[in-house]
Amino acid sequence: MKLTKYTTLTACGGLSVLLLAILYTRSGISQTGAQPFKRFFREIAEPSKVYDIKYNSYYIAGTTRDSIYLGNLTAPLHIIGIDNQSLDTQHIEIRTKTLPTLSLHSTRISVRDGFFYISDGANRTIIVGRTGEWRPQHTYIINEHFNDFEPIDSTFYAIGAYSLQRENILGTIRTGKNSIIEFEDQLLEKQIDGIFSTDGMLHYIPDLGHLIYVYYYRNQYILFDTALDLVTRCKTLDTTSFAQIRTHKLASSDTYTLKAPPVLVNKNTCVWRKFLLIDSPALAENENKNTFRLSSVIDVYNLQTQTYAFSFHISEFNRSKFKSFGASGNTLIALFDHYFIAYNITM
């Protein structure tokens, strides 16, 4: 090969490296700017067991007094139960011969003390059964579509849905001879748009009998009761009070999308006893950058007093951070790709 070719190739290589370097430095990815708040660490979670569950399609389906259950997105009738003391796993198959029409991508399993639920908001279907039997007992086809489903008890559920204005709205369903659906449009407060800016995670807190909604894109959570009356709105540590999103309407398909990557404030949440656990991507001013880079930070909030309690770390596993988590008893389960890790909580 001629010398000129080498020089041209080197120039080409140099050019691409230069362009990438400009992109990288101008994007601001390299600087993870610390926010003006402080964290206090109490490492309460000690890893105790790594378990290979073979597939990465599991999600946290629910927690009961003695177990944590995993549902599977690609096998909707398959559940893994994890005993929160012995950490024994149990593979469960929901036994049924007849099922109403369900869509694979909108069907979710939920488990709450004594009962399991198969919900499909796109097909307006809720199926309820007992956890010991793992057989559907009741099937309800309700009048409204919904996106989020959170059982309160076997006949009463909280839902997140789209309103007539195609905005997020919270509500409840009481099933029976005639299902009663209630909505409350004053709970979610929109910023910019009514879909993305109000997007969040809905949980029921059995220990308090309240519901909680944690926004994805701003530093706020909403506590409300099962009658859909507001209890309180609370701020989290993060300083992003206004959702940092840019929306865009696609003319070709009449849908809205995000134009730029949103700034995620509350990545992952779960409720444990009277606490709210938030997996937060924000760096505090008193935090070690290296530890922060190699682990997820969980902020713990006391929901009874609505105050920040402390934070702890969950380290990376196989160089990636956990996707979702749930806790019951003294056990926290975090899902990493096709593994779960059980942590022993000491408080």
Add this chain to the structure above:
Amino acid sequence: MKLLYMNIDSGSMQAKIKNMIVEAICFCLILLFMYAATSKLLDLERFAVQIGQSRLLTEYSGVLAWAVPLVEVAVSIMLAISRLRLAGLYASFTIMLLFTGYIALILTSDDRVPCSCGGVLEMLGWQEHLIFNVFFVLLSFTAIALHTKSEYTQSIKGAIRIPNK
């Protein structure tokens, strides 16, 4: 004399093979670029939104949505014209290197945004995509190394000239 003939013959054969390899690689690259460009141009708006999801590109998504497929088409045309082939190969080497570097940056950062290469290429995971791209960088490199200015015609001329001496 016979020996000389054979040498010349094998020399021209080698040049022929080299040329065939270069042409085959150019063909692959044209196929790749044209495929990627068409699938982007067919739904330009979607492509603009997709690259907007990447924190590296979000500021330039409007311009890049046009620029990337246009550059891909331009490079394909250059590769198809033998006079511009070497320049086209340098260009494909550079842009494949850019795409590869971009993927590497995405892999090191935390947010795995969806790939926006278009069509079936989006089915590749980021890791596989990286390997795929490195392969094409190596292909363009090989083609540049093997490329000689219209080697085929030169070697034929040489083969004719020498026995005349």
